[in-house]
Each structure stands twice: as structure tokens, then as C-alpha cells.
Amino acid sequence: MERARAIHTIMVEMTTGMLVLATLATVILVWMSLFGRERYPRLMDSADAVVVFGIAIGTPMILLSIVSGFRQWPLEAFLHGAIVQNKIFASAMALSFWTGLLFLRLAAGKRLWDQRGPAIFALILALAGFVFLVFTASIGGTLAGKPSGFEEVIRGFVETRQTFSLPWAGNLLLLLTGVTLPFIAVFWLRRKVS
Amino acid sequence: MSQHSSRSIKILGIIATTVAVTAFADAQERKNFFIPNELNMELKVKAAYNNERVFFRFEWPAEQGSIYHDYIHFQGGKWVTTQGSAPGIHPQRLYEDRVSFLLDDGSVRYFDTAGGFVTVHEQMRFLSNQAPAEEVQKHPYIGGKLKQRDVRKYVPETRSSADWRDVRSTEELDALRKAGVFLDLWMWRSHRGGPIGYADDQWVLQYRNDDAGKAAFSDNWDAEKRQPRVMYDPDRVGFEALRWDDVIKHKLGAKDIYYITPEMAKPFDPSYKWKEGDTVPRRLLRVPEGSRGDIKAQGAWQDGIWRVDMTRLLDTGNPDDKALRDRRRYTIAFAVHKDYTGSRWHYVSLPLMVGMGVEADLVAHNFKESEAPWESIPWTTVNLFYPGQVTWDWLVSSSHAGAADLLQGQSCATCHTPELLGSYAAQHELRDDLNRHWYWTLASGMIFAGGLSLAGVLAAKRRV
Numbered sequence A: 001m002e003r004a005r006a007i008h009t010i011m012v013e014m015t016t017g018m019l020v021l022a023t024l025a026t027v028i029l030v031w032m033s034l035f036g037r038e039r040y041p042r043l044m045d046s047a048d049a050v051v052v053f054g055i056a057i058g059t060p061m062i063l064l065s066i067v068s069g070f071r072q073w074p075l076e077a078f079l080h081g082a083i084v085q086n087k088i089f090a091s092a093m094a095l096s097f098w099t100g101l102l103f104l105r106l107a108a109g110k111r112l113w114d115q116r117g118p119a120i121f122a123l124i125l126a127l128a129g130f131v132f133l134v135f136t137a138s139i140g141g142t143l144a145g146k147p148s149g150f151e152e153v154i155r156g157f158v159e160t161r162q163t164f165s166l167p168w169a170g171n172l173l174l175l176l177t178g179v180t181l182p183f184i185a186v187f188w189l190r191r192k193v194s
Numbered sequence B: 001m002s003q004h005s006s007r008s009i010k011i012l013g014i015i016a017t018t019v020a021v022t023a024f025a026d027a028q029e030r031k032n033f034f035i036p037n038e039l040n041m042e043l044k045v046k047a048a049y050n051n052e053r054v055f056f057r058f059e060w061p062a063e064q065g066s067i068y069h070d071y072i073h074f075q076g077g078k079w080v081t082t083q084g085s086a087p088g089i090h091p092q093r094l095y096e097d098r099v100s101f102l103l104d105d106g107s108v109r110y111f112d113t114a115g116g117f118v119t120v121h122e123q124m125r126f127l128s129n130q131a132p133a134e135e136v137q138k139h140p141y142i143g144g145k146l147k148q149r150d151v152r153k154y155v156p157e158t159r160s161s162a163d164w165r166d167v168r169s170t171e172e173l174d175a176l177r178k179a180g181v182f183l184d185l186w187m188w189r190s191h192r193g194g195p196i197g198y199a200d201d202q203w204v205l206q207y208r209n210d211d212a213g214k215a216a217f218s219d220n221w222d223a224e225k226r227q228p229r230v231m232y233d234p235d236r237v238g239f240e241a242l243r244w245d246d247v248i249k250h251k252l253g254a255k256d257i258y259y260i261t262p263e264m265a266k267p268f269d270p271s272y273k274w275k276e277g278d279t280v281p282r283r284l285l286r287v288p289e290g291s292r293g294d295i296k297a298q299g300a301w302q303d304g305i306w307r308v309d310m311t312r313l314l315d316t317g318n319p320d321d322k323a324l325r326d327r328r329r330y331t332i333a334f335a336v337h338k339d340y341t342g343s344r345w346h347y348v349s350l351p352l353m354v355g356m357g358v359e360a361d362l363v364a365h366n367f368k369e370s371e372a373p374w375e376s377i378p379w380t381t382v383n384l385f386y387p388g389q390v391t392w393d394w395l396v397s398s399s400h401a402g403a404a405d406l407l408q409g410q411s412c413a414t415c416h417t418p419e420l421l422g423s424y425a426a427q428h429e430l431r432d433d434l435n436r437h438w439y440w441t442l443a444s445g446m447i448f449a450g451g452l453s454l455a456g457v458l459a460a461k462r463r464v
Helices: A002-035 A041-070 A082-114 A116-143 A150-155 A168-193 B003-026 B111-119 B133-138 B140-145 B170-178 B244-248 B403-407 B418-429 B431-463
Strands: B040-049 B053-061 B071-075 B078-081 B098-104 B183-189 B200-204 B208-210 B217-219 B230-232 B265-267 B278-281 B283-285 B296-302 B305-313 B329-337 B352-356 B362-366 B380-385
Touching (some): A002 A082, A082 A116, A082 B431, A116 B431, A168 B431, B111 B329, B183 B305, B380 B418
Antiparallel strands (some): B053 B305, B098 B329, B183 B200, B200 B208, B329 B352
16 A cells, blocks of 8 residues: 555656646746747747646646556545545546647647637636646645645635535536537537638 | 437437436435434543542533433323434434443453444444344344344454354353453433433443343333333322423423332322323333442533533442553543434544543542542543444445554544544435535536537637
């Protein structure tokens, strides 16, 4: 178990490092996209490289962190612990948002940062992924017996020691929004193109 | 209708059906299910001893101190009994308050780290998976020898597996008892014993056993004749029966007659012209005898606070008691029943060390006089929590992340605070529902994030 904990810790540290870098680079890119890139043309290229590198390594690392985390306890224990369930939720959300950013960057290429709309959207994904990553790390501290002060801040919004779940209406709304958003995007763009 | 639209409608149909099915599953009734509004409370304790006796003093808040318990009343021309133990709050609010504790000298494994949880096992009385009475009655030992209909507290050493059915042989149980592998259980009840100055004395080994001797109460219900065995003697108390209205509306106070003792009673007279609402207590209180009567107690409720004193000889010499000695430490775990609840609907503490004149979580102060100098002894505040349906078998199973640590001797307190344990216990009871909601939230959250990202990718692909 100690070995599994050590491996998980290493995975988490690497994930955090990579994705914090990616977040910072995304902020820089969006800032430059909004307020001008002329003064630092090389910074744009470097920041984009950092984003690609950070999310290309960091996103699969989230998955590896989750897998290594699961090896610490028997599977049944994860279904009976509120804190650990919240950690799984936060890490799954982080994984989803960072995967989204990864595909967005792959699909759009460097030109992603050329237009305000897509750039801001990329920033939203990065910040959402970053916030959930912070939640995950903070809950992890509690599980390890070393809670951070930040945990108290989070508990101001969500009680992390109780299994977090949304009411049925909330779940349904999220589901429907998630399912319909791509269709809306396609129809909206088709109309715009035509 | 476009292909996209019909597909979307299909997806929506699947989602709506799943939500409806899951919502219906939520509404299914659970057996023995009740979670109190308050999950934590505080109990204040003092302990002292002299050369002869040990003394405990307790105080805890109780909005309504309940002194009522089990009555027989005349209704519709016949005698009916009130309901006994019930899940959660007693439906007629006729259930006594209690304070109790388990005491050990280090003989019962894991009691010093997990407290009373070591006595709680799957299929016990009033758990949702309670063993059926018919099955318990068929069990050769629990049903056959002990003549019981339900599974109650026992220590793990008395079973050869995690199954309550696997009781060790009588010889092995005797050997355990002689080796002191049992827990002493002291229980003050506000009705059954409280009014006559006694607490109950029991012990937990293969079952929650009564100490040898006679209890401080007996059953006043003649099941064969379906009537009380005794009634009030008007020559002694001035009336034949209480009024049901006074009982059910809790109009009687501690100074009134709300209980019955042999001194107040005479044999029941069925020829008396009983009136609708005539009521007699179902428990006939009497001075206990033998080891069962070892613990003397006084309790009073005033201004929202119960104060209870208990005292017993340091060493009763009885084999069903734990002897206490000067300069030694013992493990103790407290419980309080309040708000008209019985059975498992109590608040419990994690185990504490009580030191007889030595440093411990709760120090019993040594004194020379006959009365404990309570004013000079400080209170120790103990945090109690609702334990829900958490069993020892679950705690040491793979479902509990701390099972290995617990079995290696780590205390529950290493990972948990009493404040949180009440919440965890309630969540444990709701686990199936919580997990169902959690799965849905996890899935819908990921679908939302995925959908949002996909929409962004599609949009970006066309725009840039």
C-alpha cells in the first residue's frame, strides 16, 4: 500500500506541475490574443508550445493518477467513502475539461489563439480544469491526513466530507446541456456559414 | 422530422425513463430506517472513587426529559399495551431516556480503539438487514439455549467467523468469560430502575447478558389473560389507575406517580369497573437482587438537563462484573438515549481511557469520604455521535478504507473526529441512494464537460 501511495503521489505531482504550467501559458496566450501580441511575438509561440506540452503530458497523467489512486484501497472502499468519492468526481471533471482543451488545440492548431472567441473558450476550459484539479489536490491532502487551509475555503461552497451529488433536476439539466451543445454548435455554425 | 431530431428524442426518452426508474427506486421503503436530525451531542462526565466504591456523574442536554416507558391502558373495553422498542422516535413518545457505558480492562480486542462498534454486527436487532425472528429462534444456541428472538450485542471473540450464527462452543464461551473477555455494561434508565434508585447491570459476551439475580423491573402484562398483573392500590396511593390522557400528554412529572412498585400495588382486579383511559405501567419496579442490583443510581431532569449519578463497589466479587483497582486504567465508551428513542437510536462515544487516580482521558479522582466531592472535580466533555448502522464487520471489511489500520490497532480517532462520525454514519445508512445520485452526477458532469468541449472543438474547427 505504501508503494501504491508513493506512486500516486509522484503521478499527482507531475500532473499538477504540467497542468499548472499549461494554465499559466493559456492565460498568457489569451491575454496576448486580447490585448496584442506584437510586442512579444516569440512569447506567443513559446506559450503555445508550453500549452501543448503541458496538456499532452498532463492530461494522460490525470488518468494515470486516477488509476494509481484506485490501487491504494480495495474498489469497494471507494464506493463507501464520501471524501474519496468527491475526489473521484473532481478528478473526472478535471480530466474532462483538460481533454476538451487538448482536442480543441489539436483541432484548431496554433490559430486557436488568433481569434477572441475560441481563445476565451480555451481559457474557460483551462480554468475549469485547473479549478477541479485544485479541488482534487486539496481533497487528496485531507485523505492523506494533511488538509490544507484551502480545504476550508472549498467547504464554504461544497461540504467535501459529504458525498457531492446534484438533485435530479440538476443532473438532467447538465445531461441535456451536454448532449445538445454540440448540436447547437453545428446548427448555429451551419446557419452562419450559409 | 430530421434524423438528428428523432435521435435526440430517442436519447431524451432513454434519459427520462432512467430518471423515472431511479426516482421510483429511491422511494422504496427501508426497514428499520430513521436518521435523527441531530447527529452529535455532548455528554459531561465526572468520575471519582474511594476505598470502596466508584462514582460517576453525568450531565447532558435533553429538551424533554422522558420518564415514560411501556404502559397498559383500557381502550374499547379491553387492555392494550403500548408499543415497545420502535425504529427511531417512539410513535407515542413513551420511551425512557438512558445513559449507559461499556467498560473493559483491556480484555476485549479492539474495544480500546473502536469502542462499542466491536459489539455491533450484521443482522443485529433493528438494523435494516435484521435477522428474521424465525431464523434466530431456530438457531441452536441463540434461539435454543438463550431462548432469544433477535441478535444483540456480542464481542467478535465469541464467533468463529463474521457470521452471528457461528457461535463458539459453550466450553469456549465459558473460557472466554473466565478469562474476562467480556464488557461490563452499566445502564441507567429513567423509568426502568431510575425512580427506585438503581441502574441495570449487564455484560456483553456472546449476547447482551443480564447479570445474575433479579432486575429492577418485571413485566406487569399477563399475556395469557391479556390484562395487567397488578394495579394501583387506592388505599396506598389514592387511585386504581393513571389516566391515559396524563400519560400520553406527558402531564406527569418526576414528583408524580408515573411508575409502579410493589408498595403501590395490589393484584389486578378484573371485576373493578374499569373506565376508558385507565392506565397502569407495564413495568413493575422492584429492588433488584444479586449482581443485577450492583449499581445504585439517582437521576433528575431539570431545565433541559439530565443529571445522573451512578455508583458501584470497586470490586463486586461477581464474575459478571469488571473489578476496578486503584492506579489502573480502563477503557470506557458512553451512550445516551434521548428524544423518545430506544435500541440503536442512541448517541455513542469513541472509547476513552478512564484512569483510577492516574492520567487518562477521564481521570477518576480518589477521595476518602463517603460522598464524592463533585464540586471540586472538573467535567470531562465527551463528544457523542449517532452511530447509524455501521457494524464491526463492515469496519474491518474491504469497504472501509481504514480496515487494515483498524486491525493493526489504530484507533477510529486517528482518522475521524466524533463530529464527523455522525455525518459519516448517516451517509453510510444512505449509501445506496447517495451512490446512485453520485453516479448520475458524475456521468452528467462528464457528459456536460464533454459536450461543452465538443461544441467548442466543432465551432473552432469551422471558425479558425
